[in-house]
Amino acid sequence: MILGRTANGLYWMHRYIERAENMARLVDAGMRMALTKAAGSPDEWSSVVLSAGATGTYEAVHKDYTAANVIHFLLCNTNNPSSVLSSITAARFNARMVRTALTRETWEAVNEAWMNLTRALCVTIPDNELPRILDLIKRETALIRGAFHGTMLRNEIFNFSNLGTFIERADNTARILDVKYYVLLPSISYVGSAMDNSQWESILRSVSAHRSYRWVYEAEYKPTNIADYLILNDRMPRSLAFCYHNITVNLGYLEHDYGVSSNAYSLSSETKSSLTGKTIRQIIDTGLHEFLSGFIDQNNRLGSAIAEAYNFD
Amino acid sequence: MSKTIAFDEMMSGPGGVRDAYAGYSNWLNTQENKRLLQKATDAENVFRRTGITFGVYGDEQADERLIPFDIVPRVISGSEWRRLAQGIEQRVVAINAFLDDIYHRQEIIKAGRIPVELISQNDAFLPEMIGFRPPAGVYTHIIGIDIVRTSENEFFVLEDNARTPSGVSYMLENRETMLQLFPELFHQIKVRSVEDYPKLLRNSLEAVKPAGCKGKPTIAVLTPGSYNSAYFEHAFLADQMGVELVEGSDLKVMDGKIVMRTTQGYQTIDVLYRRVDDDYLDPLTFNPKSRLGVAGIMDIYRAGNVTIANAPGTGIADDKAIYSYMPEIVEFYTGRQSILQNVPTWRCSEPDSLKYVLEHLAELVVKEVHGSGGYGMLVGPASTKAERETFAAKLKARPKNYIAQPTLALSTVPIFTEKGLAPRHVDLRPFVLVSDQIRITPGGLTRVALKEGSLVVNSSQGGGTKDTWVLDD
Numbered sequence: 001m002i003l004g005r006t007a008n009g010l011y012w013m014h015r016y017i018e019r020a021e022n023m024a025r026l027v028d029a030g031m032r033m034a035l036t037k038a039a040g041s042p043d044e045w046s047s048v049v050l051s052a053g054a055t056g057t058y059e060a061v062h063k064d065y066t067a068a069n070v071i072h073f074l075l076c077n078t079n080n081p082s083s084v085l086s087s088i089t090a091a092r093f094n095a096r097m098v099r100t101a102l103t104r105e106t107w108e109a110v111n112e113a114w115m116n117l118t119r120a121l122c123v124t125i126p127d128n129e130l131p132r133i134l135d136l137i138k139r140e141t142a143l144i145r146g147a148f149h150g151t152m153l154r155n156e157i158f159n160f161s162n163l164g165t166f167i168e169r170a171d172n173t174a175r176i177l178d179v180k181y182y183v184l185l186p187s188i189s190y191v192g193s194a195m196d197n198s199q200w201e202s203i204l205r206s207v208s209a210h211r212s213y214r215w216v217y218e219a220e221y222k223p224t225n226i227a228d229y230l231i232l233n234d235r236m237p238r239s240l241a242f243c244y245h246n247i248t249v250n251l252g253y254l255e256h257d258y259g260v261s262s263n264a265y266s267l268s269s270e271t272k273s274s275l276t277g278k279t280i281r282q283i284i285d286t287g288l289h290e291f292l293s294g295f296i297d298q299n300n301r302l303g304s305a306i307a308e309a310y311n312f313d
Numbered sequence: 314m315s316k317t318i319a320f321d322e323m324m325s326g327p328g329g330v331r332d333a334y335a336g337y338s339n340w341l342n343t344q345e346n347k348r349l350l351q352k353a354t355d356a357e358n359v360f361r362r363t364g365i366t367f368g369v370y371g372d373e374q375a376d377e378r379l380i381p382f383d384i385v386p387r388v389i390s391g392s393e394w395r396r397l398a399q400g401i402e403q404r405v406v407a408i409n410a411f412l413d414d415i416y417h418r419q420e421i422i423k424a425g426r427i428p429v430e431l432i433s434q435n436d437a438f439l440p441e442m443i444g445f446r447p448p449a450g451v452y453t454h455i456i457g458i459d460i461v462r463t464s465e466n467e468f469f470v471l472e473d474n475a476r477t478p479s480g481v482s483y484m485l486e487n488r489e490t491m492l493q494l495f496p497e498l499f500h501q502i503k504v505r506s507v508e509d510y511p512k513l514l515r516n517s518l519e520a521v522k523p524a525g526c527k528g529k530p531t532i533a534v535l536t537p538g539s540y541n542s543a544y545f546e547h548a549f550l551a552d553q554m555g556v557e558l559v560e561g562s563d564l565k566v567m568d569g570k571i572v573m574r575t576t577q578g579y580q581t582i583d584v585l586y587r588r589v590d591d592d593y594l595d596p597l598t599f600n601p602k603s604r605l606g607v608a609g610i611m612d613i614y615r616a617g618n619v620t621i622a623n624a625p626g627t628g629i630a631d632d633k634a635i636y637s638y639m640p641e642i643v644e645f646y647t648g649r650q651s652i653l654q655n656v657p658t659w660r661c662s663e664p665d666s667l668k669y670v671l672e673h674l675a676e677l678v679v680k681e682v683h684g685s686g687g688y689g690m691l692v693g694p695a696s697t698k699a700e701r702e703t704f705a706a707k708l709k710a711r712p713k714n715y716i717a718q719p720t721l722a723l724s725t726v727p728i729f730t731e732k733g734l735a736p737r738h739v740d741l742r743p744f745v746l747v748s749d750q751i752r753i754t755p756g757g758l759t760r761v762a763l764k765e766g767s768l769v770v771n772s773s774q775g776g777g778t779k780d781t782w783v784l785d786d
Contacts, residue, residue: 004574005563097539099548100558111364258577310576
């Protein structure tokens with residue numbers, strides 16, 4: 001038994017850590033795309049912002065999608081609640097609130113990440129510094145995860161934390177796919193064309209899966225394989241299937257420990273079963289976009305159901 | 314201002330070292346300056362990484378700051394400590410007896426030892442507490458007594474903190490830091506341990522559970538929230554005691570009990586160590602705008618279904634106007650003279666005192682009776698003529714509002730600087746736990762004014778802290 005507010009804090013602390021890392025990856029993928037094209041394409045940057053779910057807030061401040069504006073907006077802008085700087089600040093705020101639920105190692109890792117990233121992101125980042133900064137963000141979040149997994153007791157605190165991580169991650173992966181779903185559709189794809197190859201690689205890169213893809217599938221990028229990998233492959237740590245396996249397991253532990261069944265668990269099991277016993281071909285045939293937007297809705301509903309079941313507020 | 318040489322607790326005469334510091338001084342002589350400088354930097358990094366910070370109100374840019382830590386310990390000999398501890402124990406017994414009396418028969422007023430207006434016209438006196446006796450008759454469970462030293466044998470109590478004294482986490486973290494930085498020192502010198510404070514605090518709180526609570530009580534620390542300047546300490550204590558850290562929004566009244574909202578529904582709290590001021594504790598009884606407390610908690614408290622530590626209304630015992638009567642209070646309730654001295658205090662409400670104070674403004678420190686943190690205060694020796702004139706006018710207009718004290722020559726202890734050791738003024742706040750028994754942690758928090766010559770040890774005004782050693786001799 002922990003305070004509902006503590007469960008809420010743990011859940012959001014982990015959502016924000018995950019979000020900071022995902023944001024760095026999205027910018028990384030965007031940067032790659034810009035570099036491999038003759039001229040940086042505004043379309044590419046606008047789809048990065050769309051994947052980040054920040055189009056509204058972005059367009060309120062900027063008219064054009066330039067590399068410099070988008071990068072600053074997604075990494076440093078404190079008016080953007082999902083920027084890396086905002087996310088790490090919110091993660092640290094929540095960590096501080098639930099300080100008593102964390103090991104010293106975990107708290108220190110969060111606190112140090114916040115100190116280092118605040119320092120790195122409080123200025124406009126020059127082009128040649130960007131790769132170093134993106135690495136720093138990924139390294140800091142990796143350190144937090146390392147401290148967390150290495151030192152935390154596997155109890156309800158761990159479960160609520162994991163729920164935050166995987167719900168955020170599932171949302172992120174689904175959003176990236178949904179923004180780019182059209183390049184994965186067989187009807188409009190030109191197999192082997194240079195442009196699509198880079199689009200596909202960008203999708204994989206934004207979930208850090210461009211290398212592992214080749215370990216699982218053939219060397220050639222194929223749209224159906226990419227979709228299969230990110231949606232159905234339950235060994236791929238950022239796939240929807242993997243996330244929902246973990247969400248269901250963690251909710252299962254909570255049900256077991258508390259001895260009370262919850263609506264959250266049934267919702268999660270339902271979503272999980274929609275990701276098993278299906279082929280990617282079936283999903284594409286019934287509509288990839290419809291599938292993904294349905295998934296994003298369900299994922300949001302699950303977040304609310306968890307908050308309600310465990311008295312977050 | 315006459316320049317007096319302050320008593321130094323380490324050095325005595327040219328080249329000499331006082332006994333208590335002999336062991337430390339021997340060790341220090343074998344240390345290289347460079348290594349010590351490195352250690353001082355290490356210490357700062359430890360504090361920063363751990364997030365041992367305090368917030369400064371109204372300063373958004375630097376909303377969390379470190380309290381500077383000095384690596385030279387403040388050493389108190391075993392015999393010095395025994396005397397101090399006796400005086401402290403006597404004082405906390407008297408304070409609790411005074412509170413019980415003041416909220417019941419008021420014998421001390423009937424006996425004419427303190428004036429009735431002092432209580433009846435005091436905001437810190439809570440009528441809601443009249444006739445109510447908290448579990449085990451304990452009013453102030455946690456007390457911090459501010460003590461200064463002026464010579465080999467003279468210790469004065471500067472202030473009794475009987476409401477929600479803070480700083481104990483620094484006492485514990487300072488020791489932890491010293492153990493990490495200089496483990497060899499603790500092999501060579503026997504220093505009494507402070508680390509079981511959280512355990513003792515928990516034991517103390519368990520011992521004052523409500524009469525109706527059978528079995529192990531559920532304890533929680535109530536914090537105003539993570540924006541509070543002492544939040545780190547609230548979290549630290551809850552963590553170390555293994556109890557929940559709650560905010561007002563986690564709590565409510567249900568079926569005549571105080572309950573907290575958990576992931577498994579509502580759970581009863583039996584003992585609440587609150588770090589929220591009286592005024593914010595219950596919007597139904599006190600400040601109706603408060604969001605930091607629990608609506609209705611005073612009713613539950615008075616029904617005996619929750620213990621609040623410290624009890625509401627203990628402020629009447631540490632009020633500055635009451636302070637000057639402490640020698641009388643100690644004598645009245647313990648039948649003996651106070652072991653610890655009070656700083657001589659002029660109550661400006663008394664015409665003779667007022668006259669004296671007005672004539673000696675340049676030498677005195679004048680404080681507002683209900684003020685805190687150095688607001689509305691005049692430090693005579695540091696003031697200009699114009700400031701004294703303005704202050705004299707205020708004093709004449711509302712003499713009751715002020716007390717005055719001589720400026721004390723606080724003792725010094727060296728701090729470590731790049732150029733070696735340098736003396737700085739210090740005070741001491743030992744922490745006392747009162748419940749089924751009185752538990753005094755050997756040591757306390759030593760605050761040090763880092764600026765040369767400064768007497769202000771407050772962390773918000775350039776003060777730092779030191780580890781405080783009580784020798785096991």
